[in-house]
Amino acid sequence: MKKRILVYFSTCFFLITNAxxxxxxxSLKEAINFALENSYNTKASKNDILAAEKxxxxxxxxxxxxxxxxxxxxxxxxxxxxxxxxxxDGTNEEFIFGTKQNMNATVTLRQLLFDGSYLVGLQAxxxxxxxxxxxxxxxxxxxxxxxxxxxGNVLVTENxxxxxxxxxxxxxxxxxxxxxxxxxGLNEEEDVEQLEITLGNLKNQLNNTKRMKEIAYxxxxxxxxxxISTKLILTDSLDSLAEDNISLKLISETFNVxxxxxxxxxxxxxETKRLMxxxxxxxxxxxxxxxxxxxxxANSDSFTFLNSNQRWFDSSLLGLSLKIPIFSSFGRxxxxxxxxxxxxxxxxxxxxxxxxxxxxxQKAKNDYQISxxxxxTNKKNVxxxxxxxxxxxxxxxxxxxxxxDLLQAQNQLYTQQQNYIQSMLEVIAKKATLENALxxxxx
Numbered sequence: 001m002k003k004r005i006l007v008y009f010s011t012c013f014f015l016i017t018n019a020x021x022x023x024x025x026x027s028l029k030e031a032i033n034f035a036l037e038n039s040y041n042t043k044a045s046k047n048d049i050l051a052a053e054k055x056x057x058x059x060x061x062x063x064x065x066x067x068x069x070x071x072x073x074x075x076x077x078x079x080x081x082x083x084x085x086x087x088x089d090g091t092n093e094e095f096i097f098g099t100k101q102n103m104n105a106t107v108t109l110r111q112l113l114f115d116g117s118y119l120v121g122l123q124a125x126x127x128x129x130x131x132x133x134x135x136x137x138x139x140x141x142x143x144x145x146x147x148x149x150x151x152g153n154v155l156v157t158e159n160x161x162x163x164x165x166x167x168x169x170x171x172x173x174x175x176x177x178x179x180x181x182x183x184x185g186l187n188e189e190e191d192v193e194q195l196e197i198t199l200g201n202l203k204n205q206l207n208n209t210k211r212m213k214e215i216a217y218x219x220x221x222x223x224x225x226x227x228i229s230t231k232l233i234l235t236d237s238l239d240s241l242a243e244d245n246i247s248l249k250l251i252s253e254t255f256n257v258x259x260x261x262x263x264x265x266x267x268x269x270x271e272t273k274r275l276m277x278x279x280x281x282x283x284x285x286x287x288x289x290x291x292x293x294x295x296x297x298a299n300s301d302s303f304t305f306l307n308s309n310q311r312w313f314d315s316s317l318l319g320l321s322l323k324i325p326i327f328s329s330f331g332r333x334x335x336x337x338x339x340x341x342x343x344x345x346x347x348x349x350x351x352x353x354x355x356x357x358x359x360x361x362q363k364a365k366n367d368y369q370i371s372x373x374x375x376x377t378n379k380k381n382v383x384x385x386x387x388x389x390x391x392x393x394x395x396x397x398x399x400x401x402x403x404x405d406l407l408q409a410q411n412q413l414y415t416q417q418q419n420y421i422q423s424m425l426e427v428i429a430k431k432a433t434l435e436n437a438l439x440x441x442x443x
Contacts, residue, residue, distance in 0.1 A: 024226070025233040028151050028241060031224060035147045036140055038225035045132075045139040052125075052132035059125040063118050065111050072104045073305075099299040106295035113289055113320075116282025124275045131268050138261050141436050143223070148432040150220040152425045155238040157213040159421050164206040167414065171199045174393065181397075191396075191403040198410060242424035245431045246372055253438055255361040257354050260439040266350045273343040280336040286324045293317040357437075364430070364437035371426040378420040385409075385416040 083092040218228040296312040392409035395401035
């Protein structure tokens with residue numbers, strides 16, 4: 001028995017541990033495709049489309065035949081008494097008319113024949129579906145950009161850790177060597193202390209970056225739609241992504257504002273406002289509907305309605321209902337005027353969005369070009385900074401230069417290294433921003 005319990009708990013522990021250590025290996029392209037299917041935003045956006053499709057059908061059914069059934073059962077605990085002078089003797093006698101219990105069952109068929117509001121509502125529901133589909137397209141574009149930034153941030157922290165660890169290793173050796181030289185009386189204590197300060201700062205930066213690494217992975221998991229504890233292995237490197245995302249051809253890409261998703265959404269907003277004007281105008285039109293009713297009624301002094309010999313009396317009714325709006329104290333005209341004003345405002349916003357999108361596209365092109373220039377400059381500068389730091393290190397241990405000169409060279413190197421890493425991320429991120437600004441399809 002004890003062995004069975006031990007095996008049971010061991011199996012449970014293995015399964016729980018295995019679930020907690022779920023590992024996912026992703027390139028940037030795979031991460032984007034995964035997020036488009038699994039991220040919280042894209043799932044919610046697709047649900048909005050499904051809801052819009054159901055809304056279209058809900059609105060459509062208003063103009064289709066409607067059938068309702070109704071069953072009424074009445075049991076007079078005390079039946080009403082009617083007074084009447086049937087024998088004309090001047091005295092009213094008490095009479096009870098009807099049975100103590102009765103039941104009435106009816107089925108009614110209704111059909112809307114004409115309603116201007118229904119026709120406008122049907123158009124509006126289809127426009128709402130279109131808006132939901134466009135919102136989904138916008139969500140996918142934003143999801144792609146978010147994943148690219150999150151993926152890049154993880155790679156930045158990984159590269160920063162590798163560079164800091166390399167710098168610490170070199171600086172630790174320099175510190176140990178300088179300390180031995182000082183102990184032999186061949187340099188000043190200040191030189192050792194200066195290296196110790198720099199070494200302490202680097203170790204502190206490394207610890208902070210390692211903590212940021214965990215947050216960066218969690219943010220990437222969140223953008224992917226994963227549990228934040230999912231272990232990720234990224235197959236793309238920051239260097240290769242930076243090189244692959246340099247495309248000068250993209251800067252010369254022609255911008256067509258009419259194809260941009262934000263412009264289409266604004267056009268749909270105008271269509272929505274136009275339909276609101278039609279809706280308010282349609283409320284002044286008459287409404288015509290037809291109905292067909294069939295019913296059966298039974299009466300009894302006791303509950304015998306389920307018996308086969310119970311008599312039921314049929315009835316049927318066919319009718320039309322015409323509702324004509326006559327006067328609303330100008331309430332309808334006020335609502336129509338409000339709808340027209342909203343339509344004019346939407347048209348103004350469309351003109352604004354055209355200018356805004358053109359400006360954003362131009363700015364995104366400029367930012368992307370700047371990021372490429374910065375990347376190329378920083379790539380060159382980091383090589384120069386490495387050589388300068390190495391020369392100053394040699395001079396310092398040869399006693400030619402001071403610790404101050406070495407400190408300047410080291411700080412310059414560390415700054416250039418961080419600039420170089422950030423410039424690679426900027427190239428990747430700015431390209432994603434430019435592709436969204438140009439409304440380029442997701443590949």
